[in-house]
Amino acid sequence: MQDKKILEVKHLSKKFGQTDVLKDIDGTVKSGQVICVIGPSGAGKSTFLRCLNLLEKPTSGEVNFEGTDLTNVDDKHLVNLRERMGMVFQSFNLFPNMTVLENLKLAPVRVKHLSDEEAEKTAMHLLGLVGLKEKAHVYPSSLSGGQQQRVAIARALAMNPEVMLFDEPTSALDPEMVGEVLEVMQKLANEGMTMVVVTHEMGFAKEVADEVWFMADGYILEKGKPEELFDNPQNERAKDFIGKIIQNV
Amino acid sequence: MKKSIKAIIQVIIMITALFTLTAWQASSASAADNSLQRVKQRGELIMVTSPDYPPYEFQVNKGGKSRIVGMDIDVAKKVARDLHVKLVIKSMNFDSLLVAIQTGKADMAIGGINPTATRRQSVDFSKIYYSGGQSFLINSSDVNKYKSVKNLKGATIGAQTGTLQYGLAKKKIPNSTVKGMDKSTDLVLALKTHKIDALGIEKPSAEAYVKNDPSLKMISSGYHLNKNEVGAAIAFKKGSNSLVNAVNKSIDQIKQQHLTDQYLASAGKYMKVNTVNTSMWHYWTYFAKGVEFTILISIVATFFGVLIGVVLALMRFSKQKWIRGLAISYTEFIRGTPLMVQVMFVYFGIGVVVNIPALISGMIAVSLNSGAYVAEIIRGGINSVAKGQTEAAESLGLSKSDMMRFVVLPQAFKNIWPALGNEFISLIKESSIVSIIGVTDLIYQLNIVRADTYRGVIPIFVAMVLYFIMTFALTRLLNHYEGKMKHAG
Ligand SMILES: Nc1ncnc2c1ncn2[C@@H]1O[C@H](COP(=O)(O)OP(=O)(O)O)[C@@H](O)[C@H]1O
Ligand SMILES: [Mg+2]
Numbered sequence: 214m215q216d217k218k219i220l221e222v223k224h225l226s227k228k229f230g231q232t233d234v235l236k237d238i239d240g241t242v243k244s245g246q247v248i249c250v251i252g253p254s255g256a257g258k259s260t261f262l263r264c265l266n267l268l269e270k271p272t273s274g275e276v277n278f279e280g281t282d283l284t285n286v287d288d289k290h291l292v293n294l295r296e297r298m299g300m301v302f303q304s305f306n307l308f309p310n311m312t313v314l315e316n317l318k319l320a321p322v323r324v325k326h327l328s329d330e331e332a333e334k335t336a337m338h339l340l341g342l343v344g345l346k347e348k349a350h351v352y353p354s355s356l357s358g359g360q361q362q363r364v365a366i367a368r369a370l371a372m373n374p375e376v377m378l379f380d381e382p383t384s385a386l387d388p389e390m391v392g393e394v395l396e397v398m399q400k401l402a403n404e405g406m407t408m409v410v411v412t413h414e415m416g417f418a419k420e421v422a423d424e425v426w427f428m429a430d431g432y433i434l435e436k437g438k439p440e441e442l443f444d445n446p447q448n449e450r451a452k453d454f455i456g457k458i459i460q461n462v
Numbered sequence: 463m464k465k466s467i468k469a470i471i472q473v474i475i476m477i478t479a480l481f482t483l484t485a486w487q488a489s490s491a492s493a494a495d496n497s498l499q500r501v502k503q504r505g506e507l508i509m510v511t512s513p514d515y516p517p518y519e520f521q522v523n524k525g526g527k528s529r530i531v532g533m534d535i536d537v538a539k540k541v542a543r544d545l546h547v548k549l550v551i552k553s554m555n556f557d558s559l560l561v562a563i564q565t566g567k568a569d570m571a572i573g574g575i576n577p578t579a580t581r582r583q584s585v586d587f588s589k590i591y592y593s594g595g596q597s598f599l600i601n602s603s604d605v606n607k608y609k610s611v612k613n614l615k616g617a618t619i620g621a622q623t624g625t626l627q628y629g630l631a632k633k634k635i636p637n638s639t640v641k642g643m644d645k646s647t648d649l650v651l652a653l654k655t656h657k658i659d660a661l662g663i664e665k666p667s668a669e670a671y672v673k674n675d676p677s678l679k680m681i682s683s684g685y686h687l688n689k690n691e692v693g694a695a696i697a698f699k700k701g702s703n704s705l706v707n708a709v710n711k712s713i714d715q716i717k718q719q720h721l722t723d724q725y726l727a728s729a730g731k732y733m734k735v736n737t738v739n740t741s742m743w744h745y746w747t748y749f750a751k752g753v754e755f756t757i758l759i760s761i762v763a764t765f766f767g768v769l770i771g772v773v774l775a776l777m778r779f780s781k782q783k784w785i786r787g788l789a790i791s792y793t794e795f796i797r798g799t800p801l802m803v804q805v806m807f808v809y810f811g812i813g814v815v816v817n818i819p820a821l822i823s824g825m826i827a828v829s830l831n832s833g834a835y836v837a838e839i840i841r842g843g844i845n846s847v848a849k850g851q852t853e854a855a856e857s858l859g860l861s862k863s864d865m866m867r868f869v870v871l872p873q874a875f876k877n878i879w880p881a882l883g884n885e886f887i888s889l890i891k892e893s894s895i896v897s898i899i900g901v902t903d904l905i906y907q908l909n910i911v912r913a914d915t916y917r918g919v920i921p922i923f924v925a926m927v928l929y930f931i932m933t934f935a936l937t938r939l940l941n942h943y944e945g946k947m948k949h950a951g
Contacts, residue, residue, distance in 0.1 A: 268853055296859025306854035310872040319868055320858035365854075372858060 299369030359390030651918030771836025
């Protein structure tokens with residue numbers, strides 16, 4: 214089980230016009246693994262994550278999801294595969310025109326064709342998981358940032374995904390709200406969810422991650438267990454970067 | 463960019479082709495003369511006129527009902543009676559009368575039209591049924607200044623655009639400045655407010671004004687003119703010989719029996735009836751009808767404008783380049799041409815191929831026009847929805863149409879709604895342009911009331927207040943709903 218490959222990226226590259234944002238990326242995510250991706254701003258972390266569920270179309274290379282190369286499937290199948298990958302954004306992106314509960318029910322009803330009751334049952338269960346059951350019928354605008362991000366996590370989970378992608382889920386939050394979101398993510402990891410997380414929360418990475426990938430200039434320059442990479446980085450750029458974030462803490 | 467230019471050129475070519483077809487149809491119709499036969503078969507004789515020219519033709523309000531009366535109408539009635547058909551009267555701007563018969567909107571145009579050589583090139587004329595002669599209206603206060611036409615040298619002279627008087631004033635009064643306007647009522651007002659010194663007008667008309675308004679006086683033009691430049695004749699589409707000949711028989715009788723004297727006398731009576739009660743209350747049915755049509759046109763145009771706008775906006779998001787190009791060209795073309803030209807094109811241009819009534823033409827033109835603007839409003843509204851929203855929807859596996867329906871459009875609509883409201887409000891104002899093709903909207907009715915009452919300003923004021931009430935009420939209504947929507951989150 215632990216060895217089952219969920220995502221396998223080979224020679225992935227991405228150009229925006231003339232600029233090479235990703236250059237030859239390789240990496241494997243196995244079932245139940247938590248991968249943390251770190252690196253300086255502009256390294257291409259977001260672009261990498263968005264290439265994993267094809268929100269961004271790679272210029273070349275492969276993104277294999279459970280054995281299917283996503284770069285080679287048509288739009289219809291892509292939608293089917295995409296619903297099995299959840300994504301959580303830095304800016305939450307809840308739908309402001311719907312209540313929390315409606316946010317959670319929309320995709321299960323429209324995409325998975327669950328009945329209204331089934332979708333509602335799952336949604337309430339997940340809201341319980343993120344500790345926001347009593348907010349089911351309010352609109353997102355009345356929630357704090359931390360609460361919105363927890364709802365966004367629950368919304369992604371409602372599709373029962375096999376892997377969750379997080380793009381700096383706590384960096385838009387006030388410091389006092391970071392904890393509640395990380396707590397939910399840790400709970401997910403403990404339950405065996407496969408996760409790829411772009412984050413600068415070293416504490417979280419050390420505690421939860423199976424592997425940390427350091428990205429800079431469109432390459433993954435170093436991969437390793439968190440304690441190895443944080444305490445004894447081999448790559449010069451990684452050393453530099455980790456030094457800086459430790460200073461800032 | 464290149465593609466859109468290409469598409470624009472395509473549209474221009476299409477329109478040119480349509481025009482050519484239109485022109486060809488118009489000219490080829492003259493090949494076989496079945497003009498009389500058509501009228502008889504139809505059982506109706508359709509005439510166009512510009513009913514703001516008493517005593518030739520003008521509107522009266524009798525028992526709350528509006529009717530077009532005047533010498534010309536009596537002439538036309540006699541013609542119809544002699545042909546054993548019903549007379550149908552359509553009204554529009556004098557400028558448009560000849561175009562209307564050329565494009566087959568009517569069988570004949572009558573309206574104190576002088577059969578000049580220039581006009582004969584584009585239409586056929588009946589015999590002259592009345593010779594009125596040319597004159598000038600001046601202010602009573604100026605009688606000493608402008609004793610005769612010689613004193614008008616260097617003066618500012620007004621005349622109805624497209625009329626003989628306009629051309630004559632230019633040609634025959636040395637150093638004069640000639641100001642053209644559409645309506646004789648406006649010209650009279652301009653004269654009374656000294657924006658012009660004299661008004662070139664047919665003698666019977668001038669006499670009618672002088673009789674009804676002591677502040678006006680008439681002087682003779684003293685022009686030496688041939689009878690084509692003083693007489694009034696009925697205009698027909700070129701090649702309508704059979705119809706012209708039939709009408710000429712009636713005109714012969716009119717002249718033999720001096721029927722025009724009788725017609726003028728009864729027109730004069732109407733004008734007296736008319737001046738009895740010139741209060742605006744007396745004319746409220748006119749204004750009510752105008753408001754009704756203005757609102758009707760605006761509602762219809764808003765409805766179809768939104769429909770067309772949605773289609774165009776969706777076309778802009780199409781994967782096919784040519785569909786996008788088509789939508790872009792349409793929008794650019796409509797926004798790059800005046801509504802007035804579009805209204806005339808639909809009525810006169812397309813009208814040659816399929817005959818569309820004025821009201822429908824007006825609605826079509828205004829809807830087509832509004833559609834282009836609504837498309838831009840919708841596109842702007844959709845683009846204003848944050849990119850994160852579509853990404854979140856995509857990452858959840860929602861289909862494109864579900865994403866539009868549940869996520870993008872409901873949010874876009876919040877931005878679209880106020881802009882659509884503004885569009886509706888501006889339609890109420892801008893649709894006034896349809897009056898040029900004779901649709902009885904508020905502006906048209908306003909001009910009728912002015913011609914009818916010989917009061918230049920008060921009707922304008924009434925119309926202004928009515929427009930304001932309509933737009934203000936609507937603004938309030940829209941604000942109310944906008945507020946409600948905000949509460950919904
Ligand atoms: N849609 C885009 N078009 C052009 N350039 C982009 C686009 N998205 C990202 N980039 C560029 O790619 C680089 C990497 O961006 P990103 O993946 O967001 O980095 P990170 O998340 O590591 O900060 C940046 O230089 C950014 O300007
Ligand atoms: Mg980023």
